[in-house]
Amino acid sequence: MSKALRYLGAVRPEAATHLLSFYKHSVKALDEKTRCLIQIVTKVSVGTERGLRQYAPKALKAGASKEEILDAVMMAFPAAGLNKMLDAIEVLIDLDLLPEAPGSTKETGDNRLGSMADFPLNKMACVHKPDGDLIVFRTGPETARVYLSRCPHSKTTLCKGVNHGDRVECRMHNWVFDLASGRCLGPDPEGKPGLIEVKVKVEGGQLVRVG
Numbered sequence: 001m002s003k004a005l006r007y008l009g010a011v012r013p014e015a016a017t018h019l020l021s022f023y024k025h026s027v028k029a030l031d032e033k034t035r036c037l038i039q040i041v042t043k044v045s046v047g048t049e050r051g052l053r054q055y056a057p058k059a060l061k062a063g064a065s066k067e068e069i070l071d072a073v074m075m076a077f078p079a080a081g082l083n084k085m086l087d088a089i090e091v092l093i094d095l096d097l098l099p100e101a102p103g104s105t106k107e108t109g110d111n112r113l114g115s116m117a118d119f120p121l122n123k124m125a126c127v128h129k130p131d132g133d134l135i136v137f138r139t140g141p142e143t144a145r146v147y148l149s150r151c152p153h154s155k156t157t158l159c160k161g162v163n164h165g166d167r168v169e170c171r172m173h174n175w176v177f178d179l180a181s182g183r184c185l186g187p188d189p190e191g192k193p194g195l196i197e198v199k200v201k202v203e204g205g206q207l208v209r210v211g
């Protein structure tokens, strides 16, 4: 249950009781995978990125393939229109929940993010790439965590946020993210999504994106 529904249930129980009961009892015959795929269609249709981030990983966990998730997104097209559908695809590409595009290369020279020696230890650094900025947080001589710079709340780039070294604060609504874990530290962090991590490896002293 979302934080907003829990909140309504607590402060407006008379109004929220029927709604909460509806959510609890309306789905009886559908299995979890089907339910999650239908949820993806509705989340794309209404354009809620948060809902999509919630239900797409659930669908995969419930046994849906990435092809089925893509089908669900495309089924939303008549109600959602092109822009919402493309926005959803962008979110799911970031989450690595869509089938890989034919001919996509994962380890080309373009995936090099820089020399490990150039990244400060336990401090935020930004790398600008044609397909979007990345945040690099080096944690040791051969280890680093790398995240999309895109704030998971909306689409602001965190590379333009406030750099607190081991934390970054979004300028838009002041969410703060821990760069060692990617978790949202607040304000009021419960249920808030964390940073989207990018897979990397170190090769010959170079940090290389692999996913």
Ligand code: FES
Binding pocket: 151, 152, 153, 154, 155, 156, 170, 171, 172, 173, 174, 175
């Ligand atoms: S867009 Fe970053 S906190 Fe809202």
